Amino acid sequence: MATPSSYCVKTDTLRAGTFLPLSVASSIYDCHFPKTLISCRSPIKLSLKFSNTYKGIGYLQIRSYISPRILTRTLVARADANRIDDDEAFEVNKDNGSSKTDADLEQQQKSSQLAKRVVFGLGIGITAGGVVLAGGWVFSVALAAVVFAGSREYFELVRSRGIASGMTPPPRYVSRVCSVICTLMPLFTLYKGQIDVSVASAAFVVAMALLLQRGNPRFSQLSSTIFGLFYCGYLPSFWVKLRCRLLAPALNTGVGASWPTLLGGQAHWTIGLIATLISISSIIAADTFAFAGGKAFGRTPLTSISPKKTWEGAIAGLTGCIFISVLLSKIFSWPTSILSAISFGFLNFFGSLFGDLLESMIKRDAGVKDSGSLIPGHGGILDRVDSYVFTGALAYAFVCNLLPVYGV
Incomplete structure (x- = not known):
């Protein structure tokens, strides 16, 4: 001094x-x-x-x-x-x-943030559990609402200063139309089952709108828009296929035998419902175990995309994901093979991990910490559902193509 x-x-x-x-x-x-x-x-x-x-x-x-x-x-x-x-x-x-x-203020801020995360996390978890159990139009409409909010956040990230400084973002009217198309995809999936032709047609219309716009169309506009249709609309629609289209009954589960008749009885417990519950629960376990393991033992960075993620946390997340997958498979008696349950846990973990890393890459290029501020303490919708974007498609393919007779 x-x-x-x-x-x-x-x-x-x-x-x-x-x-x-x-x-x-x-x-x-x-x-x-x-x-x-x-x-x-x-x-x-x-x-x-x-x-x-x-x-x-x-x-x-x-x-x-x-x-x-x-x-x-x-x-x-x-x-x-x-x-x-x-x-x-x-x-x-x-x-x-x-x-x-500064340490006291930072500690107070962390405590307040943690309290918000816990309260809103429990609320989201309970609501999501009820929606999954309900299935049908309740599940599809709720997913459509999430898709709409997520697609709006995605196109705002594309228009952010960090990304837009290196590319030309799509016009706002195109991004809004794409958000509406993405919102309709889960509903069309419930109604028609297959939407490949519809998605291809929507991509063609969007491409024509970009090519015929005034000014100088850019490939970056086309690539970011078509990826938005795929990332925000098409991939989440596989959760509707998994939950609502796999209607084969899970006859071996004891939960269905005691399920109230007014709520559907034994027939309500389908392969799609059990697969969805196991997949979502194992993803939650992976995130929880990875966070706890990274805090306690994390030393080795996993990737530069997300510096806070460590190999130790990833291993802990994989362990928790497989553990919950095997545990629930025993409770629901599906899949009947323990090897299939372990494989399902592996698939859910890697789908959730790379979905998380992809969204982190988008946010890093955009120069933002959170995709939005819709959920207090959690950021935006994409921050909460990034681990689920790819996992629904992987789980659906696993059940339909890799498990004999849907794993029964």
Whole structure:
């Protein structure tokens, strides 16, 4: 810290009962660079004093005399022999006058964020569980709503400064039309079963709209739009195929035998329902185990796309995913082979992992931390469902093509 010297103080026009900026700078700098430290109540008298310094940190004590009591504010100023930094931020506890460190504020913010994540996470989990059990139009409409929100976030990411600086984004009217098309895909899947021709036709119409637009059409517009149709609409529709189109009854499960007749009875428990429950539960387990394992043992980075992911966390996530898959297969008596259950767990894990990494790559190029702010504590819809985008298609292909007689 610089040698002791007098300090000049500047305060804005004082108003009773309000917090106003207070600036202070050392006279050895000729007061050319006043430092705004904090807002404080309107004082009558001020006495300024620097206490002992340590590692370039000085503690500026401001004593304000306000009858009938004395309020003391202790602020922290960082200075060296050359300058006073203008980019430092300081906080003060207005309740008891004690200063709050950055670590305290960060800890409070993390606690608040964790509470939001837990509350909204439980709400989302309970709601999603009810929707999956209901199936049919309830499941398809709920998925369509998620698809619409996710597609809007995707096209906003494409238009963000980070991505748009290196490419030409599609026009807004094209992105809005694509969001509507993506929303209709789960509903068409429920109604028709196969939507390959419909998706190809929609892609053709969108391509023509881009090619015939005014100005100079770019390939980046076409590629980002067609990928949006595939990523936001076509892939999520496989969850409808898995849950609502695989209607073969799961006769071996004991849960169906005790299921109320008013809710569908034994026939309600189909292969599609059990496969969907196991797939979603194993993805949740993979995320939970990966987070806990990475926090406790994470040392080796997994990929530069997502620096916080580690090999240790990935191994923990894989273990949790397989464990839940095998456990639920025993409860539901599907699939009957333990090797099939382990393979199903492997497939769900890698589908969720690469779905997460793909969305992280998009956000990294966009220069954003979250895809949106729709869900408090969780970010946007894409931040919550990125692990499920590819997994539905992989699970559907696994059940239909790799398990003999659907694993019964």
